[in-house]
Amino acid sequence: MIENAKVCLYPKNPGEVVRILEQEGRRALILAGGTTASQVRDPGVTTLVDITRMAPPTDALTHEDGEWFLGCNLRIQQLAAHAGLKQVFCGMLCDAALSVGSRPIRNAVTLGGNAVSVFRWSDPPVALLAMDASFDLVGPERERTLTADRFYSRHPRRILKPAEILKRIRVGVPSGRHGGAFFKFARTAFDLAVVDVAVCLWFDSDICSRARVAIGATRNVPWLSTRAARMLVGKRLEGKSIRAAARAAREETKTADDIRTGREYREQMVEVIVRRTIERAGDNALGV
Amino acid sequence: MDIHVNINGQAVAWRANPGENLLDVLRREGFASVKRGCNQGDCGACTILVDGTAQRACLLLAGQAEGRSLVTVEALGTPAEPHVLQQAVVEHGAVQCGFCTPGMLLSAKALLDENPSPTYADVCAALDGNLCRCTGYKKIIEAVLDASGRLRK
Numbered sequence: 173m174i175e176n177a178k179v180c181l182y183p184k185n186p187g188e189v190v191r192i193l194e195q196e197g198r199r200a201l202i203l204a205g206g207t208t209a210s211q212v213r214d215p216g217v218t219t220l221v222d223i224t225r226m227a228p229p230t231d232a233l234t235h236e237d238g239e240w241f242l243g244c245n246l247r248i249q250q251l252a253a254h255a256g257l258k259q260v261f262c263g264m265l266c267d268a269a270l271s272v273g274s275r276p277i278r279n280a281v282t283l284g285g286n287a288v289s290v291f292r293w294s295d296p297p298v299a300l301l302a303m304d305a306s307f308d309l310v311g312p313e314r315e316r317t318l319t320a321d322r323f324y325s326r327h328p329r330r331i332l333k334p335a336e337i338l339k340r341i342r343v344g345v346p347s348g349r350h351g352g353a354f355f356k357f358a359r360t361a362f363d364l365a366v367v368d369v370a371v372c373l374w375f376d377s378d379i380c381s382r383a384r385v386a387i388g389a390t391r392n393v394p395w396l397s398t399r400a401a402r403m404l405v406g407k408r409l410e411g412k413s414i415r416a417a418a419r420a421a422r423e424e425t426k427t428a429d430d431i432r433t434g435r436e437y438r439e440q441m442v443e444v445i446v447r448r449t450i451e452r453a454g455d456n457a458l459g460v
Numbered sequence: 461m462d463i464h465v466n467i468n469g470q471a472v473a474w475r476a477n478p479g480e481n482l483l484d485v486l487r488r489e490g491f492a493s494v495k496r497g498c499n500q501g502d503c504g505a506c507t508i509l510v511d512g513t514a515q516r517a518c519l520l521l522a523g524q525a526e527g528r529s530l531v532t533v534e535a536l537g538t539p540a541e542p543h544v545l546q547q548a549v550v551e552h553g554a555v556q557c558g559f560c561t562p563g564m565l566l567s568a569k570a571l572l573d574e575n576p577s578p579t580y581a582d583v584c585a586a587l588d589g590n591l592c593r594c595t596g597y598k599k600i601i602e603a604v605l606d607a608s609g610r611l612r613k
């Protein structure tokens with residue numbers, strides 16, 4: 173219950189959203205899927221801004237010139253089930269989307285809401301970071317695009333400027349030999365992640381030419397293990413290099429105890445899950 | 461603020477605070493089949509259909525319902541003429557306390573509307589956000605599969 177809400181507005185395009193946010197400042201609360209926003213208890217909020225009525229393509233998933241355009245209002249279930257997206261990086265973003273909560277949750281949660289109001293255990297952002305996605309923002313002054321590295325360099329709420337919103341996310345279609353995989357390790361099918369790993373690998377014949385190893389559920393935002401990537405690049409993907417990368421990821425992990433598990437166990441699981449996810453991405457790429 | 465919705469096929473306007481939870485509004489307006497369980501999206505007792513998709517009423521604010529089409533179990537069938545899903549649930553003994561049943565039925569309806577020939581695994585996936593703490597899931601899943609067969613005939 174947002175007890176002091178007086179009005180709910182339904183802007184028709186990102187420009188209108190920005191104008192409302194500029195005018196209302198902290199009195200405004202964005203509602204996308206509403207799954208987090210509906211739990212807010214802020215007596216200062218008087219204006220609700222339902223951004224899901226914005227015209228297409230904010231809720232569309234399109235493909236053009238080697239790039240996928242994912243509108244901020246796409247529901248996570250649409251991503252999970254999208255046949256075209258299942259071909260991109262071996263469907264790792266679909267797998268990450270499918271691991272979000274249960275079906276009714278995925279029917280409601282939007283890509284934008286999930287990406288911006290990221291929690292430590294959020295799944296799709298880990299895949300987006302590994303895939304090197306681009307984030308298109310609209311604000312009062314101008315539009316700008318951020319790399320995933322920048323968008324998740326700290327919490328996106330601190331990256332977005334006042335009255336700025338995420339309009340869409342872009343994912344490039346890789347050329348050449350490549351592979352991807354996403355792995356969520358949780359205690360039960362419906363639980364939040366203990367560790368999330370997403371890996372993208374690019375190859376020059378059978379030598380790994382580029383690697384992105386993203387890890388989630390260990391810090392407040394997903395992060396890239398650059399040390400793990402270094403252990404893979406320039407080498408054939410084989411047991412030794414994969415084990416070295418997994419160890420490096422574990423050494424680079426900074427995490428803490430929480431109600432799901434202890435720090436030490438989570439660190440161990442980072443090593444295990446990174447190893448398995450690299451193997452899976454490699455198999456996908458090399459067609460094993 | 462007036463919230464205009466189509467509920468179970470009827471256009472209505474509800475006077476509500478736009479920041480009120482839709483679950484509270486529905487129950488106040490007499491749709492008592494929509495149960496309050498965990499109030500945070502985990503249990504599925506408040507599942508309703510929003511524009512044909514299963515969603516949690518406890519995670520929606522009244523303002524978000526404006527212009528939407530909502531379905532609750534009140535629209536499925538009557539005691540005299542139950543919906544095939546309701547009939548199957550009764551026949552399979554898939555109800556004990558009944559608290560989770562309305563949410564289960566609506567998740568199942570959304571599944572069958574989208575996929576008339578679900579597999580056992582499809583039913584499990586569609587119901588995995590609806591918790592039952594007394595009947596267990598086996599009979600519920602069997603009832604949904606049975607209903608899907610009857611609906612196809």
Ligand SMILES: Cc1cc2nc3c(=O)[nH]c(=O)nc-3n(C[C@H](O)[C@H](O)[C@H](O)COP(=O)(O)OP(=O)(O)OC[C@H]3O[C@@H](n4cnc5c(N)ncnc54)[C@H](O)[C@@H]3O)c2cc1C
Nearest residue numbers: 204205206207208209273282284285286289294295338501
């Ligand atoms: C029971 C349950 C289980 C869940 N399990 C998982 C899980 O396993 N994995 C997972 O990843 N997620 C999970 N989630 C979802 C996650 O916790 C968030 O609730 C969800 O990602 C928020 O998305 P939303 O579209 O509902 O955003 P909202 O709740 O509508 O928005 C929250 C805030 O995000 C910001 N925002 C939203 N859209 C934009 C935009 N386009 N531009 C700028 N700012 C914006 C605004 O500040 C807004 O107030 C779960 C949620 C629930 C309730």
